[in-house]
Amino acid sequence: MDHFHYLDDRIHCEEVPLDQIAEAVGTPFYCYSAKTLTHHLAVFQQAFAKTTHLICYSVKANSNLAVLDLLARNGAGFDIVSGGELERVRRIGCPGNKIVFSGVGKTREEIRQALRHGILMFNVESRSELYRIDTLAGELGVKAPVALRINPDVDPKTHPHISTGLKRNKFGIPYHNALELYRNAAQLSHIHIMGLDCHIGSQLTTLSPFVDALKRVLTLVSALKREGIHLTHLDLGGGLGIPYDQSRPPPLPDHYAGALLQELDGFDLTLILEPGRVIVGNAGVLVTRVEYIKDNEDKRFIITDAGMNDLMRPALYNAYHGIQPVVRRFGEEETVVDVVGPICESGDFFARDRLLPPFAEGDLLMVRSAGAYGFVMSGNYNTRPRAAEVLVQGNRFTVVRRRETLDELLNHETLLPQGS
Ligand code: LLP
Numbered sequence: 377m378d379h380f381h382y383l384d385d386r387i388h389c390e391e392v393p394l395d396q397i398a399e400a401v402g403t404p405f406y407c408y409s410a411k412t413l414t415h416h417l418a419v420f421q422q423a424f425a426k427t428t429h430l431i432c433y434s435v436k437a438n439s440n441l442a443v444l445d446l447l448a449r450n451g452a453g454f455d456i457v458s459g460g461e462l463e464r465v466r467r468i469g470c471p472g473n474k475i476v477f478s479g480v481g482k483t484r485e486e487i488r489q490a491l492r493h494g495i496l497m498f499n500v501e502s503r504s505e506l507y508r509i510d511t512l513a514g515e516l517g518v519k520a521p522v523a524l525r526i527n528p529d530v531d532p533k534t535h536p537h538i539s540t541g542l543k544r545n546k547f548g549i550p551y552h553n554a555l556e557l558y559r560n561a562a563q564l565s566h567i568h569i570m571g572l573d574c575h576i577g578s579q580l581t582t583l584s585p586f587v588d589a590l591k592r593v594l595t596l597v598s599a600l601k602r603e604g605i606h607l608t609h610l611d612l613g614g615g616l617g618i619p620y621d622q623s624r625p626p627p628l629p630d631h632y633a634g635a636l637l638q639e640l641d642g643f644d645l646t647l648i649l650e651p652g653r654v655i656v657g658n659a660g661v662l663v664t665r666v667e668y669i670k671d672n673e674d675k676r677f678i679i680t681d682a683g684m685n686d687l688m689r690p691a692l693y694n695a696y697h698g699i700q701p702v703v704r705r706f707g708e709e710e711t712v713v714d715v716v717g718p719i720c721e722s723g724d725f726f727a728r729d730r731l732l733p734p735f736a737e738g739d740l741l742m743v744r745s746a747g748a749y750g751f752v753m754s755g756n757y758n759t760r761p762r763a764a765e766v767l768v769q770g771n772r773f774t775v776v777r778r779r780e781t782l783d784e785l786l787n788h789e790t791l792l793p794q795g796s
Pocket of ligand 1: 434437455478479575577578579613614615616650651652653654689693748749
């Protein structure tokens with residue numbers, strides 16, 4: 377469920393018409409609905425209410441400080457993957473015991489930063505990382521809480537770029553090496569073994585890969601117990617998909633939780649989940665203006681002022697995003713068009729051969745389901761300042777990241793010294 381809907385033929389985010397925001401902040405901009413964000417989080421929390429759990433929202437999906445702050449106020453903890461993300465959650469005042477740190481390439485400085493902040497646990501991705509964390513914790517005179525991220529070798533049946541749980545992926549510790557590495561970890565004097573972590577991929581639309589992965593890791597949990605290694609935490613990562621189109625709706629959080637909890641019956645573990653997309657994906661849209669309409673041979677192109685630098689997902693994964701006119705007109709026939717950006721690449725598109733209502737130059741259009749992996753993956757290609765971000769709460773909106781300026785962009789660069 378989201379709060380982007382037509383009212384008097386204008387799309388409103390909650391109670392604010394998107395064209396009104398466009399007038400005030402210009403285009404393109406991302407728009408997030410606070411009500412949708414908190415609703416999605418509440419539904420997810422509710423689904424796991426029966427068990428001891430911590431929802432660690434995956435910061436990478438949308439890391440705007442206002443979004444993080446809103447989620448934190450509503451009880452979320454955070455899954456981070458860099459020192460930068462740690463700094464973000466520190467700035468919104470998140471206590472260490474609600475932070476887990478994932479990622480295959482943690483640097484020494486990032487590990488020190490996290491140890492100083494007293495995070496709940498590191499999700500360790502390799503033997504080398506485990507030993508590095510032990511050494512650094514020793515230097516700081518602390519014990520580092522860790523879970524080992526296990527790669528269960530399960531096919532998540534999602535886009536290959538966002539699958540992480542197969543043994544050919546770079547993520548996690550191979551299933552068959554897990555026991556031995558836990559035994560090693562138990563010998564390290566600055567490591568405190570907390571649990572096991574497993575994340576198999578993103579935008580999963582069926583439950584069976586989650587359940588298969590869980591069964592495999594629970595076998596490990598039991599084997600470890602027999603060896604006297606008692607885990608207290610089980611982190612099952614994120615990955616639950618969202619409906620980008622209506623054709624294959626993914627399972628609801630309730631069903632997802634039900635399937636997992638059934639397997640966990642009899643295990644005394646605090647469950648950690650790292651949802652990203654399911655919380656923010658459909659809570660955000662990208663609003664852009666039609667600059668030109670161009671007919672080439674047998675194709676019509678709608679050229680917008682947002683491009684692949686603003687929303688990369690179609691270019692990168694051939695991802696589908698729903699597109700709607702911000703102001704709806706009736707009585708005009710739908711036509712098949714390509715919606716494309718201004719960037720000098722043929723991969724710069726938002727929709728191809730899509731049947732859409734007619735657009736005129738100057739119209740606004742809304743790209744749906746852009747709250748997750750939208751702004752965070754945007755860049756400055758073609759020297760394009762990044763878009764503004766706006767958060768709506770009821771009948772008011774706040775610019776939570778103003779549009780970047782060209783000065784901000786160019787100030788990082790210097791000319792060579794005179795005479796060189
Ligand atoms: N935990 C870990 C360790 C992850 O790597 C990820 C996502 C998540 C949690 C959150 O997964 P989610 O619930 O959002 O599926 N840029 C891609 C998605 C990349 C996902 C990376 N990892 C996209 O636009 O589809």
